[in-house]
Amino acid sequence: MTQSLTIRRPDDWHVHLRDGAMLEAVARHTARQFARAIIMPNLTPPVTNVEAAKAYRARIMAALGEGSDFTPLMTCYLTDGIDPAEIERGYAEGVFAACKLYPAHATTNSAHGVTDIRALTGVLETLQRIGMPLLIHGEVTDKTVDIFDREAVFVERTLAPLTRDYPALKIVLEHITTAEAAAFVTDADHPIAATITPQHLMINRNALFDGGLRPHAYCLPVLKRETHRLAVRAAAVSGSPRFFLGTDSAPHVVGAKESGCGCAGIFNAPFALEAYLSVFDEEGALARFEGFASEHGARFYGLPLNEGTVTLVREDVVVPDRIGEGDASVVPFLAGATLGWRFKG
Ligand code: NCD
Numbered sequence: 206m207t208q209s210l211t212i213r214r215p216d217d218w219h220v221h222l223r224d225g226a227m228l229e230a231v232a233r234h235t236a237r238q239f240a241r242a243i244i245m246p247n248l249t250p251p252v253t254n255v256e257a258a259k260a261y262r263a264r265i266m267a268a269l270g271e272g273s274d275f276t277p278l279m280t281c282y283l284t285d286g287i288d289p290a291e292i293e294r295g296y297a298e299g300v301f302a303a304c305k306l307y308p309a310h311a312t313t314n315s316a317h318g319v320t321d322i323r324a325l326t327g328v329l330e331t332l333q334r335i336g337m338p339l340l341i342h343g344e345v346t347d348k349t350v351d352i353f354d355r356e357a358v359f360v361e362r363t364l365a366p367l368t369r370d371y372p373a374l375k376i377v378l379e380h381i382t383t384a385e386a387a388a389f390v391t392d393a394d395h396p397i398a399a400t401i402t403p404q405h406l407m408i409n410r411n412a413l414f415d416g417g418l419r420p421h422a423y424c425l426p427v428l429k430r431e432t433h434r435l436a437v438r439a440a441a442v443s444g445s446p447r448f449f450l451g452t453d454s455a456p457h458v459v460g461a462k463e464s465g466c467g468c469a470g471i472f473n474a475p476f477a478l479e480a481y482l483s484v485f486d487e488e489g490a491l492a493r494f495e496g497f498a499s500e501h502g503a504r505f506y507g508l509p510l511n512e513g514t515v516t517l518v519r520e521d522v523v524v525p526d527r528i529g530e531g532d533a534s535v536v537p538f539l540a541g542a543t544l545g546w547r548f549k550g
């Protein structure tokens with residue numbers, strides 16, 4: 206049995222580092238495991254221009270302290286009125302790595318998101334022309350569509366036409382959760398890829414109701430039934446370059462989760478690689494882990510692969526019940542559970 210795995214340094218292609226006290230508490234967990242990360246822009250107010258992205262990048266680096274070699278890859282939050290020239294300038298200056306599309310009201314801090322994707326013509330034409338990736342939260346917000354169907358309906362109603370209208374637009378469908386999304390990304394004759402979170406590989410929607418209501422298993426897109434988990438797992442370990450690691454680590458303070466209206470988001474950054482690797486191990490796919498964690502994403506974004514390596518060893522690690530204190534006390538994904546791999550650095 207393989208006792209130790211050394212891979213090229215990995216990247217996280219979807220993470221929420223937040224701001225203020227929470228940023229101070231969580232950033233180091235991502236920087237400890239990953240060389241780079243795509244930083245989600247859904248702050249309040251959202252990151253919608255080059256100056257805001259530069260300032261946020263500086264706050265992230267300040268939170269990590271002197272000597273950190275972590276690279277935050279900044280994203281621009283798309284709004285209805287956003288100026289394509291600002292996006293193009295930010296990309297040309299190396300500030301923006303991608304744009305993030307939140308359908309308005311789809312998830313946490315998405316109130317300023319896009320009400321009608323078809324109205325974004327100027328932005329989409331610009332992204333297509335300059336080769337800048339569009340990252341999509343792929344759920345319809347139609348209240349008549351069941352919450353468990355919102356991703357599959359988005360794929361059919363919005364994503365399929367989008368790929369037809371913009372045949373060269375680079376798209377990353379973020380945090381996929383369904384067989385429909387996995388099949389679309391696998392089969393599309395289009396430059397499209399998808400990120401996959403640890404939670405959507407490891408648990409299904411039963412986890413939301415396991416002996417009672419479980420707010421720490423609640424994220425968006427919401428967990429789906431077992432058949433979907435298995436389809437997403439198969440995609441992750443398939444070796445296809447279209448699927449790569451994106452934790453969607455999304456911390457909320459304990460009180461905001463354990464509430465009459467608990468926030469969506471799972472904080473998985475501290476043991477992200479251990480969680481993913483346990484899945485690849487169970488699937489007999491250790492040889493494909495490096496591609497998923499360290500190669501496919503960079504190649505899709507057109508960025509160089511990282512130098513250096515990290516090592517994980519087959520050793521038990523117990524996930525603590527809480528991480529951080531006070532204003533930044535968060536319950537991590539898999540709190541109290543034992544994982545069979547340990548990150549050594
Ligand atoms: C994210 C957050 O809290 O910012 N929540 C989540 O459930 N994933 C937003 C998002 O990515 O949808």
Ligand code: ZN
Nearest residue numbers: 221245453455
């Ligand atoms: Zn997210």
